[in-house]
Amino acid sequence: MPAIVTNKFRIHNAKQFVEAFDEISTTSGAAITDASGLLNTNMYLFIGKVTAWSDDTAPPTPTDSVSNTVYNHWRDMIAAKKIGSTDVSHVCPRYNWTSGTNYFAYTHANNALFDQTFYVMTEDYNVYKCLSNNNTDGASTTKPTGTGTSIVTTGDGYKWKFMYQISA
DSSP: OOOOOOHHHHHHHHHHHHHGGGOEESSOSSSEEOTTSOEEOOEEEEEEOOSOOSOTTSOOOOOOSHIIIIIHHHHHEEEEEEEOGGGOOOOOOOOBOOTTBOOOOOOTTOTTGGGSOOEEEOTTOEEEEEEEETTTTOOBOSOOOOOSSSOEEOTTSEEEEEEEEOOO
16 A cells, blocks of 8 residues: 655654653553653663574565564574663764765755755765755865855855754
8 A cells, every 4th residue: 555654754753763762651561660650661772693694695584473573583682782862863874075976956845855965074074955066967076165154156066055063
């Protein structure tokens, strides 16, 4: 059955996932009760499956079976760490600015926007959004610089907007 999963819905689910690390409940379940009698949900990240598959280039497709969803991960688990909300953050793919690369101009009407490189990070950890790719979809050859609020037009015709700087 076809369905429309919007970007707004995806973002909502991502926020709900992060919030789940701090949720408490007054209902019963598999959780630890604190001094006030509320149940704190515990979440863990684990690693496992240290043995090779018969073909490491084509691992088996997961199945929705009791064996696969209930037992196998416990059997294969070798280490686990309790995860809290301070251990979780929203992220997006990192695209380093590279000379000779074609970047897509941002447009809110582009349904495939999140599958395209419309922003870059420079070695100064500055993040820029591409507003125009010189109208010919040519390669970017001049790195964007500056941290002001005005649009940066580089020698290759690209127009960039400084968004923020990532702390090192």
